[in-house]
Amino acid sequence: EVVLTQSPGTLSLSPGERATLSCRASESIYSIYLAWYQQKPGRAPRLLIYGASSRATGIPDRFSGGGSGTDFTLTISRLEPEDFAVYYCQLYGSSNVYIFGQGTKLEIK
Amino acid sequence: QVQLQESGPGLVKPSETLSLTCTVSGGSINDYYWSWIRQPPGKGLEWIGYIYYIGSTNYNPSLRSRVTMSVDTSKNQFSLKLNSVTAADTAVYYCSRVAYTYRTSWSHFDYWGPGALVTVSS
Numbered sequence: 001e002v003v004l005t006q007s008p009g010t011l012s013l014s015p016g017e018r019a020t021l022s023c024r025a026s027e028s029i030y031s032i033y034l035a036w037y038q039q040k041p042g043r044a045p046r047l048l049i050y051g052a053s054s055r056a057t058g059i060p061d062r063f064s065g066g067g068s069g070t071d072f073t074l075t076i077s078r079l080e081p082e083d084f085a086v087y088y089c090q091l092y093g094s095s096n097v098y099i100f101g102q103g104t105k106l107e108i109k
Numbered sequence: 110q111v112q113l114q115e116s117g118p119g120l121v122k123p124s125e126t127l128s129l130t131c132t133v134s135g136g137s138i139n140d141y142y143w144s145w146i147r148q149p150p151g152k153g154l155e156w157i158g159y160i161y162y163i164g165s166t167n168y169n170p171s172l173r174s175r176v177t178m179s180v181d182t183s184k185n186q187f188s189l190k191l192n193s194v195t196a197a198d199t200a201v202y203y204c205s206r207v208a209y210t211y212r213t214s215w216s217h218f219d220y221w222g223p224g225a226l227v228t229v230s231s
Contacts, residue, residue: 001170032212032213034216035217037218044205044222045154045218047217047219050210050216050217051212051216090154090217092213092216095167096159097156097167097170098144099156100154102153103153
């Protein structure tokens with residue numbers, strides 16, 4: 001089964017900076033099956049991006065997703081204080097299973 | 110606005126069965142797939158399985174031998190049973206809705222419950 005590896009494990013940035021989070025698949029995947037979530041402490045994950053690049057309802061346009069094949073990115077163009085959280089990528093894989101990456105923690109520098 | 114709420118015992122003894130129910134409000138359980146996802150303390154997310162409103166299921170291969178899901182459309186609820194639990198099953202358990210779009214099929218989760226912490230301990 002496909003493995004999703006997220007990097008870096010922790011990203012330290014300041015508000016106003018640009019964040020680029022990576023999600024790499026162990027084999028080529030269909031980008032339409034790649035999603036991103038944000039999770040804050042004690043809260044359920046929140047859908048940000050689906051289909052690799054489509055923003056979910058209510059998600060600000062500073063969040064964008066891209067990539068193809070094995071390499072995907074989540075970009076936050078200008079960090080707001082509320083953006084510091086853990087981010088997960090997720091794949092809808094073969095045999096209709098769902099796979100998550102291990103997460104990237106975005107922390108305030 | 111669709112809302113999900115997990116319910117069930119917060120403490121389960123080793124070797125016993127973990128049972129949780131998810132109640133869906135603000136929308137019908139019909140026509141959707143519904144999933145359980147868990148998160149051990151301080152760790153990442155693990156998909157457990159899904160159930161379609163008519164009762165068909167698919168489970169994570171790593172848990173398949175211990176998982177059973179069911180649905181009760183009359184109550185707008187679906188449920189999870191995980192048997193023979195150990196301390197490794199201690200986690201926050203989330204129920205969620207599988208979202209559908211024409212372009213991306215049933216590829217992601219759009220609504221989540223707040224989560225229920227289940228601790229396995231004697």
